[in-house]
Amino acid sequence: xxxxxxxxxxxxxxxxxxxRRGGLKRRQAIASYCLVxxxxxxxxxxxxxxxxxxxxxxxxxxxxxxxxxxxGVGNYVRALQDHVFLGGVLRMxxxxxxxxxxxxxxxxxxxxxxxxxRLRMQRIIRLSIFVPYAVPGVIAALMWGYLYGPNFGPFxxxxxxxxxxxxxxxxxxxMLGSIMNIVTWSFxxxxxxxxxxxxxxxxxxxxxxxxxxxxxxxxxxxxxxxPAIRPALLLTTIFxxxxxxxxxxxxxxxRILAPNVIGVGYTPNLYAYNLAFINQDINYAAAIAFLLxxxxxxxxxxxxFGVLRRERRS
Amino acid sequence: MTPQPMAGQPRAGTPPGTSADADxxxxxxxxxxxxxxxxxxxxxxxxxACAAYFLLPLAWLVIASxxxxxxxxxxxxxxxxxxxxxxxxxxxxxxxGGIYISWLRNTIFYxxxxxxxxxxxxxxxxxxxAKLHFxxxxxxxxxxxxxxxxxxxxxAIPTYxxxxxxxxxxxxWAIILPSLVSPxxxxxxxxxxxxxxxxxxxxxxxxxxxxxxxIFFSVALRLLAPGxxxxxxxxxxxxxxxxxxxxxxxxxxxxxxxxxxxxxWQSTSSAGSGSQALFSMVITGSLVSIIPLVVAFLFLQxxxxxxxxxxxxxQ
Numbered sequence: 001x002x003x004x005x006x007x008x009x010x011x012x013x014x015x016x017x018x019x020r021r022g023g024l025k026r027r028q029a030i031a032s033y034c035l036v037x038x039x040x041x042x043x044x045x046x047x048x049x050x051x052x053x054x055x056x057x058x059x060x061x062x063x064x065x066x067x068x069x070x071x072g073v074g075n076y077v078r079a080l081q082d083h084v085f086l087g088g089v090l091r092m093x094x095x096x097x098x099x100x101x102x103x104x105x106x107x108x109x110x111x112x113x114x115x116x117x118r119l120r121m122q123r124i125i126r127l128s129i130f131v132p133y134a135v136p137g138v139i140a141a142l143m144w145g146y147l148y149g150p151n152f153g154p155f156x157x158x159x160x161x162x163x164x165x166x167x168x169x170x171x172x173x174x175m176l177g178s179i180m181n182i183v184t185w186s187f188x189x190x191x192x193x194x195x196x197x198x199x200x201x202x203x204x205x206x207x208x209x210x211x212x213x214x215x216x217x218x219x220x221x222x223x224x225x226x227p228a229i230r231p232a233l234l235l236t237t238i239f240x241x242x243x244x245x246x247x248x249x250x251x252x253x254x255r256i257l258a259p260n261v262i263g264v265g266y267t268p269n270l271y272a273y274n275l276a277f278i279n280q281d282i283n284y285a286a287a288i289a290f291l292l293x294x295x296x297x298x299x300x301x302x303x304x305f306g307v308l309r310r311e312r313r314s
Numbered sequence: 315m316t317p318q319p320m321a322g323q324p325r326a327g328t329p330p331g332t333s334a335d336a337d338x339x340x341x342x343x344x345x346x347x348x349x350x351x352x353x354x355x356x357x358x359x360x361x362x363a364c365a366a367y368f369l370l371p372l373a374w375l376v377i378a379s380x381x382x383x384x385x386x387x388x389x390x391x392x393x394x395x396x397x398x399x400x401x402x403x404x405x406x407x408x409x410x411g412g413i414y415i416s417w418l419r420n421t422i423f424y425x426x427x428x429x430x431x432x433x434x435x436x437x438x439x440x441x442x443x444a445k446l447h448f449x450x451x452x453x454x455x456x457x458x459x460x461x462x463x464x465x466x467x468x469x470a471i472p473t474y475x476x477x478x479x480x481x482x483x484x485x486x487w488a489i490i491l492p493s494l495v496s497p498x499x500x501x502x503x504x505x506x507x508x509x510x511x512x513x514x515x516x517x518x519x520x521x522x523x524x525x526x527x528x529i530f531f532s533v534a535l536r537l538l539a540p541g542x543x544x545x546x547x548x549x550x551x552x553x554x555x556x557x558x559x560x561x562x563x564x565x566x567x568x569x570x571x572x573x574x575x576x577x578x579w580q581s582t583s584s585a586g587s588g589s590q591a592l593f594s595m596v597i598t599g600s601l602v603s604i605i606p607l608v609v610a611f612l613f614l615q616x617x618x619x620x621x622x623x624x625x626x627x628x629q
Contacts, residue, residue, distance in 0.1 A: 043497070046494065142576065147371060252577075
């Protein structure tokens with residue numbers, strides 16, 4: 001096309017474009033709503049509605065005489081004075097401050113080792129650590145329950161063979177640690193893969209120069225790699241916080257083996273379940289579930305806020 | 315997970331396709347490895363020892379599933395005894411009229427249906443959030459982000475009550491419908507779509523007169539396929555592994571997924587009722603139940619890594 005032809009066509013094209021833009025915008029908006037509508041339909045009915053329903057239920061109380069009556073914040077006051085519930089929350093807090101750092105440090109160390117490129121058999125090692133994530137929590141708990149078992153568990157067998165007392169994995173003192181071990185076993189690999197993927201996407205130039213200046217692998221890891229994957233570390237921390245407070249499968253399965261150690265309120269979630277389905281106290285269970293959600297939100301935001309502040313300071 | 319903390323973070327400089335394929339076998343250009351050093355035996359041995367910890371329970375499971383119930387108690391756990399795997403498998407698949415097969419079928423059905431459904435919903439919404447401009451879009455996305463932190467188990471009890479009002483409890487719907495919601499999936503897809511679909515491509519399709527629907531179905535979907543698979547895998551595994559929701563929702567054993575069914579066998583066998591060889595059956599049943607996912611993991615590893623990279627790095 002010659003120069004003049006372009007010049008002649010240009011104003012008309014521009015005019016058409018402005019006229020079209022309005023229609024385009026509207027068409028785009030309509031298309032957008034059509035695309036997000038199915039998700040939001042399910043989102044509203046399966047997430048928002050139950051959430052509000054739970055909040056609504058938690059404001060009532062069932063009485064032997066008079067049926068269901070409005071209780072205001074009565075259930076919440078009761079929960080905050082309930083030793084079983086508070087005990088469960090504290091137990092999860094203890095779990096959080098012990099297990100999550102161990103799990104995430106292991107995941108970070110493994111990810112850094114894989115990323116350093118100094119490993120032989122990388123692929124096998126990476127897969128071995130990741131594969132427990134494919135095992136459902138229930139199956140992991142079942143399996144470890146057998147391994148911990150005093151009868152045919154290999155640890156007990158080994159201890160007996162050399163004349164030691166059988167380790168009380170499922171006893172009162174050890175139980176929380178035993179559950180921590182199951183959760184760590186299940187999720188180190190998952191977190192490792194997140195961190196490893198983040199490490200792989202750091203541009204090499206960032207630390208190539210440091211290497212040239214003679215920085216060792218540890219120094220590079222500490223000063224360059226770890227700061228660079230801070231978003232991924234934050235993500236894994238928050239997911240771990242959410243997961244910890246929702247702990248249910250492992251204690252519910254181990255309860256079968258050690259009913260005297262794991263009570264009805266060993267974890268808040270177990271407590272809500274038992275309240276709703278054994279005690280039939282739906283309203284109080286809803287309050288517990290709601291409070292648990294609030295605790296999780298607060299802790300997650302606290303983690304984010306803490307990270308933000310530290311970032312701003314440095 | 316608000317996006318603020320991530321502001322100012324260095325973004326990965328590679329498009330999703332390449333970072334997705336970060337694999338040992340295909341070293342990327344600009345990334346020479348091993349960098350600056352030789353392979354270390356000490357490190358390798360240390361990590362192999364750790365790998366052994368992760369494999370040990372699975373090794374035990376494989377060994378234990380070859381033993382009869384009495385050998386489980388009388389022989390050492392980490393070595394083979396009389397080989398009874400075939401007998402155990404027969405027990406697993408024929409006990410209670412072969413109900414294990416129903417559980418396996420249910421698990422696959424629940425996981426695939428809700429996985430595909432959740433991934434489809436997340437793909438459509440994620441694409442719209444990433445590539446189309448519409449009033450209220452940002453506000454809606456903020457709501458989705460906030461919902462990532464809502465603990466799903468806190469919803470299970472009220473959802474049960476709502477479902478029991480409309481007669482949906484103890485049906486497959488009770489498992490599938492709640493599993494269709496994946497706010498994290500929408501979040502992943504938005505990030506994925508933002509990088510995977512060039513704006514210029516959409517512009518030129520629009521200039522060619524393609525409708526938005528046509529653009530989505532014939533241009534965008536193909537580019538979003540790897541992200542779709544990642545979200546599908548996440549949702550599939552979440553449903554496959556779910557225990558709390560089906561435990562609450564289902565009463566009839568014929569609707570149970572494997573997790574609930576095996577847990578029930580376990581509590582029966584621990585209670586010591588009857589003379590059936592239940593322990594060996596629970597163990598063999600557990601082994602069979604994890605095989606499909608482990609195999610899927612080994613073959614679809616690439617997608618795990620790409621999806622987790624998208625979620626963890628870019629944000």
